[in-house]
Amino acid sequence: MGVEASIGANPEAPSLVSATIGAITNHIRVNELGPGDRLPSEAALSKELSVSRPVVREAFRSLAAMRLIDLSVGKRATVAQLDHGAMSLMIEHGIHTEQINVQQIYDVRRTIEVRTATLAALRRTDADANLILAHAMAMEENFSDAEKIMESDLAFHLEIARASKNPIFTLIVGAFQGVSRQTWPIGWRSRTSDTERHAMNAIHIELAQSILAGDPQAASNLMARHFDESVKALLAAGIA
Numbered sequence: 001m002g003v004e005a006s007i008g009a010n011p012e013a014p015s016l017v018s019a020t021i022g023a024i025t026n027h028i029r030v031n032e033l034g035p036g037d038r039l040p041s042e043a044a045l046s047k048e049l050s051v052s053r054p055v056v057r058e059a060f061r062s063l064a065a066m067r068l069i070d071l072s073v074g075k076r077a078t079v080a081q082l083d084h085g086a087m088s089l090m091i092e093h094g095i096h097t098e099q100i101n102v103q104q105i106y107d108v109r110r111t112i113e114v115r116t117a118t119l120a121a122l123r124r125t126d127a128d129a130n131l132i133l134a135h136a137m138a139m140e141e142n143f144s145d146a147e148k149i150m151e152s153d154l155a156f157h158l159e160i161a162r163a164s165k166n167p168i169f170t171l172i173v174g175a176f177q178g179v180s181r182q183t184w185p186i187g188w189r190s191r192t193s194d195t196e197r198h199a200m201n202a203i204h205i206e207l208a209q210s211i212l213a214g215d216p217q218a219a220s221n222l223m224a225r226h227f228d229e230s231v232k233a234l235l236a237a238g239i240a
Contacts, residue, residue: 024060024069035080035082037079039077065086066086083174091105091179110227113157113227116223119163119165121213122216128159129212132159136205139201150184153204156208183234187233
């Protein structure tokens with residue numbers, strides 16, 4: 001008996017919405033739907049699964065909140081392109097409710113991004129490497145504008161993740177950017193001299209050059225050094 005049939009056969013299921021969510025995700029897998037492909041209408045799913053349209057509608061809303069499907073007024077639901085939104089919300093919720101802390105986030109980021117730097121040095125295209133270097137150079141070129149430096153820094157780390165050619169790393173690194181936007185200005189200000197700030201930018205440029213040169217060991221070492229110094233700066237500011 002399939003998932004759809006089991007929902008109709010068991011009206012005492014603990015959560016029809018949860019079961020319907022499972023049936024919809026199963027439909028996506030079984031029919032090999034990809035980003036942009038349309039799902040059956042609420043009416044069709046309601047009939048097929050023997051549940052009410054409000055149950056299907058709530059299941060759609062839950063899936064949309066998880067960024068698994070896209071909903072538009074007057075249009076059929078479609079399979080969503082993966083993004084880091086749901087994971088980002090979870091991380092920020094963990095910070096705000098004190099279930100995780102910044103130090104723990106940086107521990108995870110260090111582990112992941114040392115690996116992305118290694119893989120980027122091995123797998124990047126010339127276009128990837130030049131874009132990473134351009135972001136690093138922009139940090140120094142816009143030295144008097146902290147907002148621009150931050151945006152270039154975030155883009156730098158995301159492009160390294162993309163250059164690793166593992167989309168899971170891109171999702172994870174992207175998910176950390178919301179928290180990074182909150183902690184980055186503090187870390188920047190905690191570097192008490194322009195010399196220290198220029199040194200931070202210089203590490204990014206050197207790291208980008210190691211990726212361009214295809215040197216995974218140098219890229220790994222520089223990324224580890226960058227995170228060690230960033231954590232030191234946050235500790236000095238009393239927030240890690």
